[in-house]
Every structure is written in C-alpha cells, then in structure tokens.
Amino acid sequence: xxxxxxxxxxxxxxxxxxxxxxxxxxxxxxxxxxxxxxxxxxxxxxxxxxxxxxxxxxxxxxxxxxxxxxxxxxxxxxxxxxxxx
Numbered sequence: 001x002x003x004x005x006x007x008x009x010x011x012x013x014x015x016x017x018x019x020x021x022x023x024x025x026x027x028x029x030x031x032x033x034x035x036x037x038x039x040x041x042x043x044x045x046x047x048x049x050x051x052x053x054x055x056x057x058x059x060x061x062x063x064x065x066x067x068x069x070x071x072x073x074x075x076x077x078x079x080x081x082x083x084x085x
Contacts, residue, residue, distance in 0.1 A: 013043060014058040022079040023049045035076040039068050
C-alpha cells in the first residue's frame with residue numbers, strides 16, 4: 001500500500017459523498033479509500049479525515065447502491081457512514 005496517493009482533482013462523473021465517523025488518522029482514510037475503490041462502479045474515492053467525509057466518483061453510467069458504499073466503509077474498520085444529501 002502506498003503511503004501517499006495523488007488523485008486527479010479534475011475527475012468527472014457522478015459523485016456520492018458520505019459522512020464518515022470514527023477516523024483517527026490518514027491511514028484510516030486510506031483504508032476506507034481502498035475498500036470503496038473495490039466496489040464495482042466506483043472510479044475513485046478520496047476520504048478527508050479532518051472533514052469526516054468521503055467523496056466517491058463513479059464510472060459514467062454506473063449504478064451503485066449507497067448501501068454498498070456504507071458496507072465498504074464498515075469493512076475498512078470501526079467506522080460509521082451515511083450519505084450526505
């Protein structure tokens with residue numbers, strides 16, 4: 001696992017934002033990103049530990065159930081997550 005990741009700021013496509021609680025450090029965010037990126041239809045995930053949010057970019061035309069994203073966050077550790085309206 002890479003210690004640092006460089007994400008493109010110009011990514012396009014549908015997005016979902018999750019509120020995430022229980023994170024303590026950047027490793028928490030990286031673990032969450034790894035799990036989210038394993039969900040079919042997810043192009044990328046970027047978790048901001050300080051803001052307590054995870055921004056998920058979907059593949060164009062993909063349909064991803066937000067419950068699957070919440071389950072992926074929980075798989076990463078002892079975190080709670082829910083969609084932000």
